[in-house]
Amino acid sequence: MLRLSFATGTEPGKWFTRYREYTSHELATADADDALADVLAGSADLALARVPEAGDPRIDDTFHMVRLYDEAPGIAVPKDHILAEMGETVNPADVADEIVNYRIPDTGVVDVQAVRDALQIVAANVGIVVAPRPLLKVLSKRQVVPLALADAPSAPSPRTFIALVWRKEDDGEVIQDFVGIARGRTPNSSRTDTKKKSARAKSLAKQARRTGAVKGKKSVSKQTLLKRKKGSQRGKRR
Template sequence: MTGSEEPPTFRLAYVPGVTPDKWVRIWNERLPDVPLTLTQVPAAEAGGVLLAGDADAGLVRLPVDRTALSAIPLYTETTVVVIPKDHLVTAADEVTVEDHLADEIVLHPLDDVLGWERPPGRPAFERPATTADAVELVAAGIGVLLVPLSLARLHHRKDLTYRTVTDAPGSSVALSWPEDAHTDRVEDFIGIVRGRTVNSTRGRQPAQAPRKGERTEAAPTRRKQAAGKQTGGARRGAGGTPKSGGRDGGKSGSGKGARRGRPRRG
């Protein structure tokens, strides 16, 4: 790399609620010469950011366009309902949509990430533009809000609390990148989020054992070594006498008189 070239970087996009701090720290320890830059993007725009080449990979919320993006699911978040601290629902540790929220006004922001087929409860007069706006409406006593736990913590307020909703859909977080841009740097980050060690083969397939009847590279060498032991000199009999390797089994050159048997009578 010449002095005029910029150092290589890895650009990671992430959506609100996701905290990549641990993985970033490991990256900086393992690849100190490759700066990692973070960019927070709205959940609905994450796929477009990756496809436009504005990030090398992203921590996104599923689903994504699997015809153009690869994705590795990482975890699924618990869904909670955000409510005022004096709300009746706070009497329970866990709630259900059917038993506790059916009569509530449930706010459904335009950036909702839970993917409801049909939002629960009673609809509000107007949909809030963002989750942050919906939280403000909850604080004003206008309704309640269902979100992944991380978003409830992200928008925490002292006058609000939350309870787990056991029958609501969850939100899954995944590592995603364009299918045609699976680079070595992307593979490095995959290894980090999957917990691979620094000495990992980074997903390379280990050498497979040969199938039965299949020759290996070492087999000819072993056969040559074995043959060398047999033919590396004349085979020796008892007492170190050389034996011939001919068909007569050592009889040739010994003369007729060497044959054993009963003597002929004269």
């Protein structure tokens, strides 16, 4: 069985479905604010983790890490805010006077619970929240609108990315099959345990198709000859 912990704000449902369809491995999943912490605690084998662009000091050379995609920064505003009505990318200058309830720190380490708490204040029509946009999309309620946030030329927002992280000592087929699926491999190209024909089996199948085709041609040829023979005999009787 593969025990996988995925970071809040990620939506890996399609990977879970494909993993169950393409392999015979059992899969147990759990949503976590800090997916890597579950691997460190031994309650998960694989983490779909949010990692600061500068790196996570907990990920040392005893771990494997596969970077999957980058997260763009976003901003959450009250639904009645003029920016929410415009629905466009927000420039930092447009919210320079707003109360900031939460902002991604310079370390890039996102405190998901702090984001939740800050969004409750935004829902009360007070201030804004700056966090990874995928996280804001998942956590925002009806009273909050998540939007794209442009970088300030002098102070760009710290970046985060999503990666698969696991201990090297735990590496194996069960984990590698999921890594392959997350990286876009299909049943024909991924390292799944689906049975595939060997080169010899493929060769024998090809020969069988050829033999069948030849037999079919011979059968047709005999029928044609018989028809011709009968036709010639009728002509002689006349």
